[in-house]
Amino acid sequence: MNETIAIVGAGHAAGQAVVSLRQYGHTGPIVLIGEEPYLPYQRPPLSKKFLAGELELERLYVKPPQFYADKDVELRLGARVASIDVQARRLMLEDGGQVAWDRLLLTLGSRVREMHVPGVDLAGVHYLRTIDDVHAIQPAFAADRKLVVVGGGYIGLEVAAIARTHGLDVTVVEMADRLLARVVCPEVSDYYQALHESAGVRLRLSTSVDGFAGNGHVNRVLTSAGELEADLVIIGIGIVPVTDIAEAAGLTCDDGICVDAHARSSEADIFAAGDCTRHPNGILGRQLRLESVHNALEQARTAAASLCGQDKPYDQVPWFWSDQYDTKLQIAGLSADYDQVVLRGDRAAGSFSACYLREGRLQALDAINSPRDFMQAKKLLAELPAMDLARLADPDVPLPEAVAQ
Secondary structure, three states, rough: EEEEEEEEEOHHHHHHHHHHHHHOOOOOOOOEEOOOOOOEEEEHHOOOOOOOOOOOOHHOOOOOOHHHHOEEEEEEEOEEEEEEEOOEEEEOOOOOEEEEEEEEEEOOOEOOOOOOOOOOOOEEEOOOHHHHHHEEEHHHHHOOEEEEOOOHHHHHHHHHHHHHHHEEEEEEEOOOOOOOOOOOOHHHHHHHHHHHHHHOOOOEEEEEEEEEEEEOOOEEEEEEOOOEEEEEEEEEOOOOOOOOOHHHHHHHHHHHEEEEOOOOOOOOOEEEEEEEEEEEOOOOOOEEEEOHHHHHHHHHHHHHHHHOOOOOOOOOOOEEEEEEEEEEEEEEOOOOOOEEEEEEEOOOOEEEEEEEEEEHHHHHHHHOOHHHHHHHHHHHHOOOOEEOHHOOOOOOOOHHEEOOO
């Protein structure tokens, strides 16, 4: 297999794809092209230990530099692909260069959802998605500084937690009437509200941001509930898939690059993996676009297998996690269409699970400091089993034993 495989994008999926391509027997050239000047790296620590200066840059890398040399991978870092010429099988770079490919893997990832309000371009107003974003934030990330976080989702709350741990004065502004409203039930939202408030975070729920003000540098956040003082603002209101060059090349896209269970796009020799894709999930019976490390890694393995002519369809239970203070939230499955929640465990002690059901069948589970429930739920959810609700509510009954007979 001496064909050239080009990988566009240098995140989790790209790093895993390189590993898997060599494992599955590809011996030909691999060219890895990334817009940032960094090797493929892990993003979760950006909003936690790396932001706090507790983790060295090199420890973010999926693999060290020597790995790519040993695997004979050509790295084109700090290079942006301007377009894909499908017919000529060429990538056209912004600097005028070209990269030839026989087969192509797009691991384009996602970009931050931007705000469009007055003052958003003031110094001191930041998004957090990349290493360079963190480097820009860190000089002001110091004790007693007033930080306003816009967004009460995973990223916003992880930033709030690490900021409070390091002595910053923190306010979180969220448009919804509860935290994590898009992904968890009210009971879990209430737990996280109490957790952050007990740590000294001020929460402004049901509040919109109308703009930012300051003389060259932000010093106030203008909200629907009044003004907030700020030395630093971090915006975390979600991400959107990067699909521009795929759409321009004629690939089918719909809130992501559309791929099949083998990570193949609408063009036979172009594959895609990670945040940028919309793909079928046979377990849940629908199309998904997932924003998670697990998805990026597993779909990259599938794409690499397909590129090497092997059959390895991607069909797994989605899972996610979030670390805030000493609390670990682990989510298995997708809860969007639930009609009932059963709680098990001790919320007061900070160890419990929220079980999401639809018509009596387990759809998803949020495990808060409850790793056993999480691991068991991941296995059970492949079958979406009917549950005995009384046994499900008993934390002393293992989840497999709560399946209805």
